[in-house]
Amino acid sequence: MSELASEAVRIGTVVPVEVDGHDFVIWRGDGGTLGSAPSWCPHLDWDLGEGRVVGDELVCAGHGWSFDCAGHAFKRTELGRVDPKDDIETLRVEEADGVITATR
Ligand code: FES
Numbered sequence: 001m002s003e004l005a006s007e008a009v010r011i012g013t014v015v016p017v018e019v020d021g022h023d024f025v026i027w028r029g030d031g032g033t034l035g036s037a038p039s040w041c042p043h044l045d046w047d048l049g050e051g052r053v054v055g056d057e058l059v060c061a062g063h064g065w066s067f068d069c070a071g072h073a074f075k076r077t078e079l080g081r082v083d084p085k086d087d088i089e090t091l092r093v094e095e096a097d098g099v100i101t102a103t104r
Contacts, residue, residue: 001103006095009034012053017091019104024091025049026102029056035069036091036102042073043085 002019004026009015014027016039023039025048033056041048046062053059057066065075065085073085091102 001101003102004100006098006100009100014049014051014053014058016049017102019091019102022104024102025051025058026091026093026100027051027053027058029053029069031056033069034093034095034100035067036093037067037071037088041065042088 002017009028026036041060050061051058071090075083094101
């Protein structure tokens with residue numbers, strides 16, 4: 001389990017967090033929703049902490065795979081096609097009284 005202050009994860013930011021010895025990132029989308037993913041992109045291990053938040057999704061800085069808050073990975077092509085990729089592990093992320101709690 002890991003805890004951090006809500007204000008540490010502002011809208012549009014990505015924050016690294018260690019949970020039970022495993023590296024993850026947590027981000028907050030435009031709508032305030034919190035998402036999580038393992039720190040290393042399942043495509044080619046790019047650090048997802050270097051990604052950017054677009055809407056409620058995290059987009060990998062490597063080759064543009066996107067991750068939604070439900071653990072789905074996909075690639076949007078230039079032509080608008082959405083290619084699903086494998087699902088990823090997510091954390092159970094809860095927020096109350098200004099504290100975010102993340103558990104595996
Ligand atoms: S390493 Fe993340 S999309 Fe390629």
